[in-house]
Amino acid sequence: MTVLILASRYDLTCDYVISQLRRLKCPYHRINSEDLPKMKLSFDPIKGDLHIKFDQSSLLLRAEEIRSVYFRRPVYLRDYGTSSRSPVEGFYRNQWSAFIRNLMVFEEAVWVNHPSATYLAEHKAYQLHKASSLGFQVPRTIVTNSSDLIDFGISSEGKLVVKGLDTVLLREGPFETFGFTQILDEASLKREHLISAPTVIQEPISQKLDVRVTAIGSDVFAASIESFDQPIRGDWRSLKGNVRYLSHNLPNGIATKCIELLKELGLFFGAIDLALSHGEYFFLEVNATGEWAWLVDSAKLPIDIAIANLLSSPPKNDL
Amino acid sequence: MVIMIIVFSNWELEVEMEKPEHILLKYAQTYVREEKSLAPQDCYYDSELGVWKLSETDQIFVETSERAGPSTKKQDVETGEDQKGE
Numbered sequence: 001m002t003v004l005i006l007a008s009r010y011d012l013t014c015d016y017v018i019s020q021l022r023r024l025k026c027p028y029h030r031i032n033s034e035d036l037p038k039m040k041l042s043f044d045p046i047k048g049d050l051h052i053k054f055d056q057s058s059l060l061l062r063a064e065e066i067r068s069v070y071f072r073r074p075v076y077l078r079d080y081g082t083s084s085r086s087p088v089e090g091f092y093r094n095q096w097s098a099f100i101r102n103l104m105v106f107e108e109a110v111w112v113n114h115p116s117a118t119y120l121a122e123h124k125a126y127q128l129h130k131a132s133s134l135g136f137q138v139p140r141t142i143v144t145n146s147s148d149l150i151d152f153g154i155s156s157e158g159k160l161v162v163k164g165l166d167t168v169l170l171r172e173g174p175f176e177t178f179g180f181t182q183i184l185d186e187a188s189l190k191r192e193h194l195i196s197a198p199t200v201i202q203e204p205i206s207q208k209l210d211v212r213v214t215a216i217g218s219d220v221f222a223a224s225i226e227s228f229d230q231p232i233r234g235d236w237r238s239l240k241g242n243v244r245y246l247s248h249n250l251p252n253g254i255a256t257k258c259i260e261l262l263k264e265l266g267l268f269f270g271a272i273d274l275a276l277s278h279g280e281y282f283f284l285e286v287n288a289t290g291e292w293a294w295l296v297d298s299a300k301l302p303i304d305i306a307i308a309n310l311l312s313s314p315p316k317n318d319l
Numbered sequence: 320m321v322i323m324i325i326v327f328s329n330w331e332l333e334v335e336m337e338k339p340e341h342i343l344l345k346y347a348q349t350y351v352r353e354e355k356s357l358a359p360q361d362c363y364y365d366s367e368l369g370v371w372k373l374s375e376t377d378q379i380f381v382e383t384s385e386r387a388g389p390s391t392k393k394q395d396v397e398t399g400e401d402q403k404g405e
Contacts, residue, residue: 005369010357015370015381022368030369055366168343171352179347193339297387 001065003028003311004109006100007072009035013293014072020308028311029061033073036096045105066109068311072289073100075115075122110268110314112216112307117266118288124165124200127265127286134260136283139202147190150201160186161202205282208275211248213258214292215270217315219306220255222248223299224276245299254281261286268310359385 003021007014009032021028031052040053048063074097085093101115113121121127125143132138143165144150150160161183168179183204184192210225223245250258254274261283262270271290275282292303358364362371362380371380380386 009364012359012371012381012386015379018368018370019379019381028369032369035366057367162342162346164343168347170344170347174351174354175349176352177344177347177349179343182346184342184346189342192342192345194342196341197343199341199343 001027001067002061003068003070004061004066004103004106005030005070005072006033006103007031007070008033011072013291014070016293016296016304017070017307017311020304021312024308024312026308026312029059031100033096033100036099037092041099043099043102043105045102048105050103063106063108066106068110068112068314069103069106070112070307070311071115071118073097075101075119110310112268112311113270113288114266121265121267121270121286121288124285128283130264131257131261131283131286134257134264136257136261137280138283139205141200141202143198143200145194145196145198147192147194150186150189157206158186159183159204160189161200161204162189163200163202165198165200205275205277208277208282211250211274211276211281212245212295213250213255213270213272213274214290214295214301214303215258215262215272216303216306217262217268217310218259219310220250220258221295221299221301221303221306222250222255223295223301224248245295247299247301251281268314269307 003026005014005018005028007030011032014030018028018030035054038054042051043049050061052059052061104111104115111117125141128138128141139161142150161181163181164179168177170177189201212223212225214221214223225243225245227243258270258272261272262268265286265288267286267288269288271287271292273284273286275284292301295301296304359371359380361374363374364370365372368379372378373380373383373385376383
């Protein structure tokens, strides 16, 4: 039985997992999307047999021999704006991306995570709805394109959180534009342009401590994200290197909710962002494809070991 | 002599107004995308093992102290999440 890793060769995070799989002497095969056009492949979707010839080697992967799949590729391709790719290159990319996703034929294997579960879980309104139904505290939220409708008394000290329903990322030529979460005056929001696209408006969490939870099956690891000099307001990612990550003790009740949330969303892995404020934990969002490798050293969290353990000895696939 | 007859219709003269910028774009940050190699420095990719190795010592990169440098996405310009819809 083998672990199948579907990744990019530049995805160093997978190297962390492979290092642990090797320690466990667990067989694995890594297929990188960049290498696909250099391989000769034949996939029988009925039998579930995948023949691969690459360089001097030949491999036959049979569906029944795959115990788990570590899926580290996109579940869909976004259009970020002007692309430097030619239409033909785009065509190749689309077809190979679809090929990788069609390996869902390996349905007896435990997928970390299954593309369909990732696709569903990536939707912010849906996540908040599910988290709330499981008993998480969540900030009051609306999704709107009208500043006229932002008037339901959720603002804290006249401020509101403003963020995209989807990632705010545009590319044009050599330039990239990225939108972090903002905290803005409610009064000024009335004068802003929202009508052209929906926006997420939330009550801000005051005096918060950001906590990044990485949940793998029933293992939960938590790290607080703290600035070196001042409390973090808004999006900690905007502070780049000026933050530190410390191992954080999560109350059992919150850890249990994190595990339940993964199950509810059909996930075996999730990076969950919480905010701790005045002793209460608030759910902000979950990312089914969130990065974690940087926490292994910075916060001393053995997430790589937990993922390798899950892949090498997956639970019964009844999600 | 040329007589010019100009007829103004009742149509409104539309002035192309510059469309206001959406709030999410107004506060977004724009920067030059760095074109740099995605491979860890001084490493080669071992296709058989499926990992990057240090060229000089042949050690698996993530099993060395070199990995503590900016080698994962979070150390780079944070563009939010990671493998989503790339």
